[in-house]
Amino acid sequence: MELTTASSQRGPYYRITGGTALEGEVVISGAKNAVTKMIIASLLTDEQCILRNVPLLGDMYLTMKLCEDIGSELSLEDHTLSIRTPDVQKTVISTEVGGLNRIAVLTLGPLLHRRGEVTIPAPGGDRIGPRPIDFHINGLRQMGAVIIEKDGHYFCSAPNGLRGTTIKLPFPSVMATENFLISASLARGVTIIENAATEPEIIDLIKLLQKMGAIIEIKVDRRIVIEGVERLHGAVHTLLSDRNEAVSLAIAAYLTRGDVYLRRAQQDTLLTFLNTLSKMGLRFEVDDEGIRFIGRETPPPAIALETDVHPGFMTDWQQPFTVLLTQAKGMSVVHETIYEDRFGYTEALIGMGAQIGLFTKCLGEVPCRFRSKEHRHSCVINGPTPLKGTRLLIPDIRAGCSYILAALCAEGVSEVYGIEHIERGYEHLDWKLRQLGAQIERIAPED
Incomplete structure (x- = not known):
């Protein structure tokens, strides 16, 4: 995906070299x-x-x-x-x-x-x-x-x-x-x-x-x-811990086939996410202080999932999970029922090598406000597909995190711009990733 504006390149950005397995421990921030x-x-x-x-x-x-x-x-x-x-x-x-x-x-x-x-x-x-x-x-x-x-x-x-x-x-x-x-x-x-x-x-x-x-x-x-x-x-x-940050870092562990312990990750706020991991055969261990997420060497199986209001699968988990599904074996389906326009980020994933199609039809069973409307709110992902590093422009917080996750498991170097969205919604995400071994630099070009 090419950057759409020259001004996008003026601010700070992340330079990410993919392929490093994340390992270690970080503390999840407040929500x-x-x-x-x-x-x-x-x-x-x-x-x-x-x-x-x-x-x-x-x-x-x-x-x-x-x-x-x-x-x-x-x-x-x-x-x-x-x-x-x-x-x-x-x-x-x-x-x-x-x-x-x-x-x-x-x-x-x-x-x-x-x-x-x-x-x-x-x-x-x-x-x-x-x-x-x-x-x-x-x-x-x-x-x-x-x-x-x-x-x-x-x-x-x-x-x-x-x-x-x-x-x-x-x-x-x-x-x-x-x-x-x-x-x-x-x-x-x-x-x-x-x-x-x-x-x-x-x-x-x-x-x-x-x-x-x-x-x-x-x-x-x-x-x-x-x-x-x-x-x-x-x-x-x-405050309770941030369940979106926990999900993002957990998926980073699976994408890089790593082993990550997230201190203060709270099981009671992640039940649906953890159930979904179990259905895919992905390992995790829960204790009183946090949750450990353990990657696997072979691709996990494909899955069909639908976002829904709590206690359903959270809409903010959809973007990072879609990145994970690009590395799953078979055809996965994601049906978004909360927002009508939340798959725009998939264009960037396709540019990195993902096989993704968007559809206006409701590909799921959850009652959906967008049925019979022309919103492309269902997504089909065929995997696993290797991703390649590229230059990316973040449109919003959760999509931005999905770009970072994709870059972490991609071959080569990615430059991720528009990082103000990430820094608006995550506390020192790049620092936490570096603590886990990720090759991610925050580059701040001089004016």
Whole structure:
């Protein structure tokens, strides 16, 4: 795959020489998909919140900057973040920080509770298909918010405060569920989220909110019930480990026929992934401190899998697993049911030698929102095929990690550009790979 723009070559990049078996031990960082939401949840109180095991990555720093801009006092020491927001001094989230991802939409509840108004920019984020915030806006309107969209911004107010209501999500959206958990904790009355997401990061957020004084119950059939309270207080919380980082490094071990121990990898958050490995005859060993992943000399068998909402196979695991399937024996099928446009990265894999075809038909049994639509959301991989090093441009976090994994098992040298996506979502991934023996250099050309 050739780089599409000359500007792509100006920034830092990774130079990776493939073919080295990864061996050794690294520690899995705290969850990227939890830390930003917990920082925002701290805005619900004027007391100090302390978050431990926070991952040091771009998305967290961006969220810290957002909070600092509106009046938060933050202190980061090693992997412990202290945050206190005694007074919200600003209710307009700047485009500079709020327009780069979708985290600004989570500030609506806390700032409406504390100041009665807030303005946020239209969100940005990874290029993996439309990720509208309609679910968020519609639910908050049900709770009494007045929201006007104009000139690329959302102008929000709550003249009578937020109140409890029943919100039925059309799809178990993770971030919408998180938004309503945060917003409903201080709303008057009872809020019921129907068809809620129940990912491990959401459960961890509920743990933090409960420590702060929120009353939240998880019912059967994807219902979450929140009884609003008058005030919340500070709390101390240790984040769960990042299951996406664990999966990426585990697959790196299998691709390179290595032997890697991931300290702090948590079995309970990886059950579906580990079951899939067992079905392919791939070895792992679980103990109280982490999980060991042991590669095999012969190609694993092909498999059919489908992404699904938790507790199904996570959509963020799809890209790295597809790289693994290029080295499996036979024809594998991956059916993506969460995002309609998440196979763009396969073009790069094909350029490296993979045999991959994309189809609009649902090649699976999971009920799919994209059935009979023209989205290429099913993928067929024929393997094993040797991959060759090349030059790659990362489009988003998870695709970027898949490029790195492909380069690690490819013959020759690869140059991977657009690494800001990786550094936004992973803590020192290149350093951890080097600790395991990977030949990966971070090259920073002089301006």
